[in-house]
């Protein structure tokens with residue numbers, strides 16, 4: 001039956017469907033994508049790894065990567081457990097080197113605990129067996145849709161799954177305190193045991209300096225290659241996130257000034273395939289003002305090549 005096995009190896013069920021190209025298993029898709037993007041196949045790494053905690057607990061992970069244009073996304077899923085880790089790399093990085101970086105991140109993630117476990121179950125903590133669980137002073141919570149019930153959320157802490165109600169009870173030990181939070185992409189760096197989050201003041205000068213540094217890193221002479229355009233676009237995510245913080249703080253005027261300068265700079269960059277940077281400019285417009293059109297804010301963003 002068509003579609004039941006990968007078009008290339010004809011062995012395993014396909015996982016990736018590309019309109020007009022075919023259906024592939026992950027391995028065959030990655031090989032196809034590497035060829036398409038002239039990437040070198042440096043992705044020889046162990047697809048399984050285990051982390052042994054200092055206390056002796058054993059966690060085994062299944063690791064896979066997927067080539068997405070010039071970016072590569074990595075995922076590690078614990079077999080028989082709830083840990084999940086993500087990483088992003090660039091296609092021109094050495095695959096084996098990225099894998100070993102990712103292994104270290106997984107080991108750090110597993111060995112840095114966010115839960116306090118005590119032998120004394122109490123009514124205001126989460127109790128399982130003869131243990132009681134609450135959150136430490138700082139840590140990481142991975143949020144997902146609950147695969148057993150998509151109308152609910154599941155919270156993963158130290159690889160353990162907590163329901164919505166249980167998650168609230170993880171704070172049972174700290175009534176009267178405040179929770180300061182920050183949302184991160186799951187591929188961001190993870191804090192180590194001795195890392196503490198610090199506040200960063202977002203300023204127009206700081207953000208623009210960072211932006212222009214990125215531009216000078218990826219562009220030369222007003223030109224950008226399509227691979228670098230993809231990379232720059234990826235790095236712009238962090239800048240967009242902070243522009244959004246300014247808007248949410250009520251500093252829309254400053255956000256508009258920053259966005260204006262960023263857009264005016266991007267406008268003048270010529271990309272070989274002509275696609276960049278319209279998507280990013282439009283996205284930044286939407287952040288600072290979802291109601292006004294691009295034209296009203298900064299003049300036409302799209303122009304005809306003469």
Ligand SMILES: [Zn+2]
Nearest residue numbers: 006009025028
């Ligand atoms: Zn295949």
